[in-house]
Amino acid sequence: MTGLFSEIFLSALLFGAVTAAVPLLLAGLGEQMSEKAGVLNIGIEGMMIAGAYVGFLAAFSSESLWLGFLCGALAGIAVAAIMALLCVRLGLNQIVIGIGLTLGMEGLTALLHHVQFSRTYPRLPAADITPIPLLADIPVIGKAFFQHNLLVYLAVLLVFVMGYIYRRTQFGLNLQAAGDKPAALDITGVDVVTTRTAAVLTTGALAGLGGAYLANVGAGIFVPFVTNGAGFLGIVLAMLARGRPLWVLFGALLFGVSLSLTTALQVAGINIPTDIIQMIPFLAVMVMLVVFGRRSSLPAALGLPYVRGAR
Amino acid sequence: MSVDTAPMTSGTAAPAVGRAVFHRLLLTVGPIVIALTIAGLILLAVGVNPLTYYGYVIDRGLLSPTGVQQTLTRMAPMLFLAAGLIVAFRAGIWNLGGDGQFLLGAVTAAASAPLLVMVMPVWLALVIAFVLAALVGMVWSLLPALLRAYYGVNEIITTLMMTFLGVSLANAMVKLVFLDPGTTVPQTRTLAVEDRLPRLFDTTISSGLILGLVAVVAVHLVMTRTAFGLRLRVVGANPRAAVHAGLNVPHLTIAVFALSAALAGLGGAVDILGVQGNVRADWNPAYGLLVIPMVFLARLNGFATIGFVLLLSVLSIGGESAARRIGVPNHFTLVLIATVLIVLAIVEYVDSRYLSARRS
Known part of the structure; x- marks a missing residue:
């Protein structure tokens, strides 16, 4: 039990929490933008797994981590394009298509992975680390928060960029209007379909990037169904954050800690079965929903396709 | 087809x-x-070659005598899951937590039935195991039901989260609580073959198929022919109008969750009591997510659902055999x-x- 409170354990736990939180943060920020614009994006799990697979494949064959991230984001965009075409442009049921995309992508990536690698699971080398000068030397905290891959800092930066977009730009206001009162946006001469399409494609890029980070840096490996509900956790974050990017960050860190605990407890040799430990993050979600669920609020037109002139 | x-x-x-x-x-x-x-x-x-693959799947899933019997047997749990989805979807509730409810129902049945048969007649033991499985399924849907009914929290997310929890909990129960002391393999006690649901005539088809068919048809009739079903459909079509019509929407919402989850739990029980006999650790067939598209294809119609579940079962049995043979x-x-x-x-x-x- 002594290992539980040692400095090394604590910094490893927090380091793991940040690593686990980044995919959730990216997915949550992406989902938040979709939901703001009025699209409930259940397909985000499919976008993440596509990003994870393509991102891993690109990084594995090119030996460039950043090419992997780029290809992962592009794969997410490709899946999101299907979603945008079917649900935003044609107005098909977002939940049905979302389930279809998630199932299809999980199956397709597992199938392709099996065809390429059969039962071998090649591993990527450990990701490059960019320590932040001075801060990285602080004991415990430095190792936990300031010795990460560059993408981690960029993801945190993105939180503030999103906040700026939502509060200070015309595009941010358009997004909000597309979710709350699309007809009003239409009257001002801004195309609702284009606004929502932009939001969904951004979601795809972020989810795909999150998936690629999860596979390439977090796990260093692609196995079928590797995202294991991370996309759905992103949806929960977006729901609880009520349109505020900073809350997505806090939520992602909280879930990151509970995800990190699952590995840390096993490493520390605490005698709790894996199955119980694996429940921790999802228990955290349910507790959050019970405590804060009453106040979770979603845009008025969420899930409804926009048809001009229809009531 | x-x-x-x-x-x-x-x-x-x-x-x-x-x-x-x-x-x-x-x-x-x-x-x-x-x-x-x-x-x-x-x-x-x-x-x-797709033609080789499809041909093999149809041959193994539908045309070969053993294959078709396996296909019809596997329909039973899928039909129960489909029945649960029809209730929920017609009432506008997106219960995507079928897999968790199913697995916990299965573990409940597997844990209770082998012990119950020692102290009572087999038929009574099976009935009690079914009831327990349904109850456990219901309990597992209670939290999403309450959150949806009183807080308006989106049930898609909560039911999915409960499925992740349910699958882990079911595995933990198998490994820790209901472990068969007689073997070293982590699994529950096994229900003897002669104590399981009887087979139909001289075939290997489990009579669970009949139960599944009855469940789907009964759900279809309740939803389309009774006042209760009409109330649920009104809630599904327009919850606000349902409030104005004097319906107690929160109570009806909870009733829908309970019915839907109970049917999923029964699906788990029918698979155990009819076919498997026990639950092995980490067993999770995950039929739930595959049944959802079938119910949509059938446009929530019970009779059409039976046809599509047959199709899914053929693909599932044929696909498993193709995985072994064609790779x-x-x-x-x-x-x-x-x-x-x-x-x-x-x-x-x-x-x-x-x-x-x-x-x-």
Whole structure:
């Protein structure tokens, strides 16, 4: 039990929490933008797994981590394009298509992975680390928060960029209007379909990037169904954050800690079965929903396709 | 698949009715054919002849005597899950937590039945095991139900989260609590073959199939023919109107969750008490997510659902055997089903556009 409170354990736990939180943060920020614009994006799990697979494949064959991230984001965009075409442009049921995309992508990536690698699971080398000068030397905290891959800092930066977009730009206001009162946006001469399409494609890029980070840096490996509900956790974050990017960050860190605990407890040799430990993050979600669920609020037109002139 | 009967029915009936029936069939069979083609291209891309694969699946899942019996047996749990989904979807509740409810129901049945048969007649033990499984399924849906009914929290997310929790909990229960002391393999006690649900006549088909069929038909009739079903459909169509009509929407919401989850729990029980006999650690067939597209394809109609569940069962049994023999992993079935679902949504859209264009 002594290992539980040692400095090394604590910094490893927090380091793991940040690593686990980044995919959730990216997915949550992406989902938040979709939901703001009025699209409930259940397909985000499919976008993440596509990003994870393509991102891993690109990084594995090119030996460039950043090419992997780029290809992962592009794969997410490709899946999101299907979603945008079917649900935003044609107005098909977002939940049905979302389930279809998630199932299809999980199956397709597992199938392709099996065809390429059969039962071998090649591993990527450990990701490059960019320590932040001075801060990285602080004991415990430095190792936990300031010795990460560059993408981690960029993801945190993105939180503030999103906040700026939502509060200070015309595009941010358009997004909000597309979710709350699309007809009003239409009257001002801004195309609702284009606004929502932009939001969904951004979601795809972020989810795909999150998936690629999860596979390439977090796990260093692609196995079928590797995202294991991370996309759905992103949806929960977006729901609880009520349109505020900073809350997505806090939520992602909280879930990151509970995800990190699952590995840390096993490493520390605490005698709790894996199955119980694996429940921790999802228990955290349910507790959050019970405590804060009453106040979770979603845009008025969420899930409804926009048809001009229809009531 | 009843493709061949289409021209016959349309030929004998009055032209207008015949055309309507033909149109319906085309709308149903069309997406499946298109999806089979798209998925076939994926097979081609990974170097497998799609015709060989499909032929093998149909041969193993439908035409060979052992295969068809396995297919019909596997329909039982799927039918229960489908029945649960029909109740929920018709009432506008997206219960996507079927897999967790199913697995906990299965573990409950596997834990209780072998002990119960020692102290009471077999039929009573089976009935009690079914009831317990249904109750556990219900309990597992209570939290999402309350959150949806009183807080308005989206049930898609909560039921999915409860499934992740339920699968882990079920595994933990098998490994820690209900472990069979008689073996070293982590699994529950095994229900003796002669104590399981009887087989039909001289076949290996479990009579669970009959129970599943009864469940789907009963749910269909309740939803379409009774006042209770009408109330649920009103809630599903327009919750605000339901409030104005004096319906107690929170109570009805909870009732829908309870019914839906109980049916999923029964699905788990029927698989254990009819076929498996025990639950092995980490066993999770995950039928739930695959059944959802079938229920949509059937447009929430109970009778059509039976046909589509048969199709899913053929794909599932045939696919498992193809995984062993042709080397195409089971995941392909997932791709195929997802493609069917998406193509169906597109075809329906094109059809409604076509019809409205012709009317105006």
